[in-house]
Amino acid sequence: MIQLNRNYTLPEREDDIIPIKVIGIGGAGSNVLDRVVLDGMDQADLIAANTDVQSLASSVAAAKVQLGRSITHGLGTGGDPELGFTSACESGDEIRAALSDARLIFICAGLGGGTGSGAGPVIAQSAREMGALVIVFATMPFSFEGKRRAAQAQEALGRFHQLADAVVCFENDRMGDMVAPKAGIHQAFAVADMTISQSLRSIVNLIQRPGILRIGFDDLLAALRGGGGRCLFGYGESDSDNRAHEALAQALKNPLMDRGRMLGEASRVLVQVAGGPAMTLSEVEILMRELNKHISEHTQLLFGTAVDGRMGARLSVTLISSLACETDERPVQNFVPVESFAPPPADPIVPAPEPEIAVVQEAEPEIEPAAAAPVVEREQVLQVEPTPSIQSLVPGDQVTESEMVEAEPEPAPEKTPPRIIPPKKKPVVAQKAGPEQISPKSESVVGKPKQEKSVAAKQEVLQFEPLTRGRFEKSEPTIVEGQDLDVPTFLRKNVRVK
Amino acid sequence: MGNNDLMVGLEIGTSKICVVVGESRPDGTTKILGVGQAPSRGVRKGEIVDFETAMKCVHEAVVDAEQKSDVMIRSVYVGVAGAHIQSFNNRGCVVLPDDRDEIDEEDIEDVKISAREVSIPAQNAFLHSIIQHYHVDGQDGILNPIGMLGQKLEADFHIIHGVRTRIQNTIRCVKELPLEVEDVVFTALASAQVILTQQQKNLGALVIDMGGGTTDYILYVDGAVRQSGAVGVGGDHITNDISMGLRIPMARAEKLKIEEGSVILGNCLPGETVVLKDDSGFAGKEIERETLNTIIHLRVRETFELLKRTLDEESFINYVGEGIFITGGCSLLQGIDHLAEEIFEIPARVARAQTMSGLTSAFQNPQLSTAIGLIKYAQAVQADRPQRRGLTRIFSRFIPGMR
Numbered sequence: 007m008i009q010l011n012r013n014y015t016l017p018e019r020e021d022d023i024i025p026i027k028v029i030g031i032g033g034a035g036s037n038v039l040d041r042v043v044l045d046g047m048d049q050a051d052l053i054a055a056n057t058d059v060q061s062l063a064s065s066v067a068a069a070k071v072q073l074g075r076s077i078t079h080g081l082g083t084g085g086d087p088e089l090g091f092t093s094a095c096e097s098g099d100e101i102r103a104a105l106s107d108a109r110l111i112f113i114c115a116g117l118g119g120g121t122g123s124g125a126g127p128v129i130a131q132s133a134r135e136m137g138a139l140v141i142v143f144a145t146m147p148f149s150f151e152g153k154r155r156a157a158q159a160q161e162a163l164g165r166f167h168q169l170a171d172a173v174v175c176f177e178n179d180r181m182g183d184m185v186a187p188k189a190g191i192h193q194a195f196a197v198a199d200m201t202i203s204q205s206l207r208s209i210v211n212l213i214q215r216p217g218i219l220r221i222g223f224d225d226l227l228a229a230l231r232g233g234g235g236r237c238l239f240g241y242g243e244s245d246s247d248n249r250a251h252e253a254l255a256q257a258l259k260n261p262l263m264d265r266g267r268m269l270g271e272a273s274r275v276l277v278q279v280a281g282g283p284a285m286t287l288s289e290v291e292i293l294m295r296e297l298n299k300h301i302s303e304h305t306q307l308l309f310g311t312a313v314d315g316r317m318g319a320r321l322s323v324t325l326i327s328s329l330a331c332e333t334d335e336r337p338v339q340n341f342v343p344v345e346s347f348a349p350p351p352a353d354p355i356v357p358a359p360e361p362e363i364a365v366v367q368e369a370e371p372e373i374e375p376a377a378a379a380p381v382v383e384r385e386q387v388l389q390v391e392p393t394p395s396i397q398s399l400v401p402g403d404q405v406t407e408s409e410m411v412e413a414e415p416e417p418a419p420e421k422t423p424p425r426i427i428p429p430k431k432k433p434v435v436a437q438k439a440g441p442e443q444i445s446p447k448s449e450s451v452v453g454k455p456k457q458e459k460s461v462a463a464k465q466e467v468l469q470f471e472p473l474t475r476g477r478f479e480k481s482e483p484t485i486v487e488g489q490d491l492d493v494p495t496f497l498r499k500n501v502r503v504k
Numbered sequence: 505m506g507n508n509d510l511m512v513g514l515e516i517g518t519s520k521i522c523v524v525v526g527e528s529r530p531d532g533t534t535k536i537l538g539v540g541q542a543p544s545r546g547v548r549k550g551e552i553v554d555f556e557t558a559m560k561c562v563h564e565a566v567v568d569a570e571q572k573s574d575v576m577i578r579s580v581y582v583g584v585a586g587a588h589i590q591s592f593n594n595r596g597c598v599v600l601p602d603d604r605d606e607i608d609e610e611d612i613e614d615v616k617i618s619a620r621e622v623s624i625p626a627q628n629a630f631l632h633s634i635i636q637h638y639h640v641d642g643q644d645g646i647l648n649p650i651g652m653l654g655q656k657l658e659a660d661f662h663i664i665h666g667v668r669t670r671i672q673n674t675i676r677c678v679k680e681l682p683l684e685v686e687d688v689v690f691t692a693l694a695s696a697q698v699i700l701t702q703q704q705k706n707l708g709a710l711v712i713d714m715g716g717g718t719t720d721y722i723l724y725v726d727g728a729v730r731q732s733g734a735v736g737v738g739g740d741h742i743t744n745d746i747s748m749g750l751r752i753p754m755a756r757a758e759k760l761k762i763e764e765g766s767v768i769l770g771n772c773l774p775g776e777t778v779v780l781k782d783d784s785g786f787a788g789k790e791i792e793r794e795t796l797n798t799i800i801h802l803r804v805r806e807t808f809e810l811l812k813r814t815l816d817e818e819s820f821i822n823y824v825g826e827g828i829f830i831t832g833g834c835s836l837l838q839g840i841d842h843l844a845e846e847i848f849e850i851p852a853r854v855a856r857a858q859t860m861s862g863l864t865s866a867f868q869n870p871q872l873s874t875a876i877g878l879i880k881y882a883q884a885v886q887a888d889r890p891q892r893r894g895l896t897r898i899f900s901r902f903i904p905g906m907r
Contacts (some may be wrong), residue, residue, distance in 0.1 A: 250626075272718065291625075478740075481549060491741070495799075495803045496749055501530055501798065
């Protein structure tokens with residue numbers, strides 16, 4: 007302790023602290039806040055906002071705002087975003103009072119329910135109007151929570167994208183991948199909360215920590231601004247002999263990082279290396295050299311380093327980046343589980359005003375593969391508008407339905423590579439991409455010559471979606487020039503075999 | 505110890521562990537006494553991932569070698585591989601004191617030390633520093649400056665280094681057996697010792713050792729090592745690709761690769777198929793030959809192209825007079841030399857060890873070239889400085905004879 011005092015302490019540091027507030031909205035939001043408190047956060051004020059008084063009372067946040075006092079009367083919203091929205095509007099003044107004087111506001115919300123999805127965007131707007139920088143940490147529901155919730159979450163996410171400076175989106179499905187299959191559901195949720203808390207704290211640290219090479223708001227924003235895409239985030243810490251290496255490895259292991267595989271596609275990556283006074287330049291150098299293997303040559307590195315006496319012998323690495331919007335070609339190249347990507351392409355594929363069967367069009371090849379990937383060779387994908395009027399347009403609709411039931415399991419074992427595409431994928435795509443997926447047999451039922459032509463065009467862009475590493479799944483990846491060489495070459499080059 | 509002339513090379517590979525026992529003869533040649541092998545487990549991409557299992561396998565291989573050669577193995581030369589191994593060239597410089605202008609051995613030591621005064625990552629250790637050329641007062645291409653007059657002695661070294669802990673893991677694995685480790689040698693350097701003659705090294709040659717888990721390479725120009733390194737891709741990857749592409753188990757894929765695989769495309773009849781035999785002998789799945797070859801071709805092509813890009817940084821292609829020598833287990837793939845020729849645009853051939861006597865069948869097998877190379881390496885070390893034997897230090901060496 008005495009030794010620490012002899013180390014650098016910057017006198018002006020106290021003045022330098024940027025007022026930061028973290029607001030957790032709804033049940034999921036306050037869970038995250040609780041986790042943040044547990045993990046320790048002294049550089050930001052925490053505020054819980056909820057419609058449900060019971061949940062609000064159990065929150066450990068210092069400040070609390072009850073939303074919609076006269077609307078929900080202290081109960082929850084029952085999963086209705088409308089109710090959440092009006093509640094937040096009613097309590098607008100209280101929200102503004104709670105958020106005042108902050109320069110940076112983090113909003114944590116679980117999307118898909120009523121309060122997070124409904125009240126969240128209102129609060130984001132208030133925060134923005136007060137001139138603060140707004141970063142949203144949104145949690146997307148598990149896919150097993152149902153389509154309705156997913157749709158609500160998607161809509162709220164879209165609003166957040168419009169309102170906030172940056173949106174960091176956590177998909178619960180991906181968190182689930184990190185938890186052992188035997189673990190209880192509470193544990194899966196806890197993992198999600200922990201990841202968010204960790205990300206939040208490291209961003210706060212990143213900004214508050216006096217740096218030799220300082221990372222500012224501008225850098226943070228530049229890294230996060232990706233047009234509403236996927237946020238990559240990694241944080242690692244180590245105090246071993248080989249700490250530079252281990253800290254980076256840990257950062258890349260973060261569920262939002264996908265082992266650094268997606269870093270290759272990011273255009274900007276923010277890196278902060280922080281350590282105690284014993285941190286050496288060569289350690290930073292090693293770390294950066296290793297990191298450079300994961301990013302492409304054109305990536306802009308926003309690099310910062312900070313010395314913090316409190317770190318002791320530990321060295322930490324924070325990586326923040328974002329990928330461009332999901333709807334433009336990305337789904338295919340990103341090596342992520344399908345289900346997390348299925349919702350976004352669904353919307354553009356089914357254009358709302360078109361009163362006909364939406365046959366796959368050449369004009370949108372980038373969107374297509376995501377939905378069409380599992381469909382092989384002779385299979386056709388027809389997107390039928392889910393409105394009742396269209397169903398009446400389709401002749402022999404019932405036949406199609408019944409055909410589909412028996413046709414669907416059949417092509418799967420033969421045409422879909424079992425080790426490459428998880429079996430659950432098929433139903434997901436069938437649900438999301440369009441109501442019907444029609445096999446060659448049913449072609450005769452609906453078939454028109456015009457459709458056959460468009461099918462041929464579609465096949466050119468057929469691509470494999472998730473890339474797996476087979477035998478090397480558990481070994482250290484061999485990444486050269488931004489490519490994971492453990493993934494079969496034919497998959498990476500999208501060469502069709504068989 | 506007793507018999508100084510006994511030399512044992514041990515290669516802990518990704519697919520198998522080889523122990524080659526050799527004997528140095530008074531006339532300078534080496535005789536292979538026996539070869540021990542064991543399938544390798546617990547090794548991925550040339551690095552030990554399961555210590556206990558790997559140790560058992562090494563033990564098996566050593567016992568096998570002892571039985572076949574009828575000697576007792578006490579100490580070994582160990583080959584190390586892995587994508588962590590890197591290299592670079594550096595020049596050291598020493599200025600002689602004013603009152604002396606004859607270069608002696610001490611100056612050679614000093615210049616070597618000065619060449620090593622470069623920063624390698626903190627967790628890395630030097631594996632080899634190989635002399636390329638000396639320069640005396642600006643005069644190039646001097647091979648042995650001892651006794652020459654001059655004021656300034658410079659030396660170009662090729663320095664190979666790797667992650668310390670990973671190299672130590674390999675050493676520990678052997679020491680626990682217990683066996684003594686005489687030296688650790690980068691596998692490509694060892695392979696090159698038996699594959700290339702001095703003349704080929706002088707003319708310039710590239711050795712590609714494509715093993716189970718890694719592909720190592722070493723480039724000789726003007727008789728000296730110019731570039732070396734390793735890529736963490738090897739035969740295992742090909743097998744994995746086949747297994748995933750054709751959806752067959754790994755063991756089946758491995759067999760298919762060895763028995764039917766080829767890197768040449770468009771060489772088979774349209775629709776030609778290979779029938780996968782069931783374990784019971786019944787015909788099982790039919791696989792299109794072209795599909796199989798495409799998978800292999802893409803992987804090997806990619807690996808070669810990656811190597812070419814790495815080597816092209818110094819536009820080496822003009823210096824390679826003898827062409828490419830491919831060795832290691834993957835060199836048994838049909839047509840791999842043609843593919844290398846196509847990509848590197850210089851002649852390529854599959855090379856085997858050919859310069860020793862004894863168990864001649866061993867030389868025919870490119871899978872053994874590294875282990876045999878280790879013996880050749882050992883022989884060169886022992887011949888060069890018999891008086892200093894035992895002083896061999898594992899991480900700081902300088903072997904004038906090893907070029």
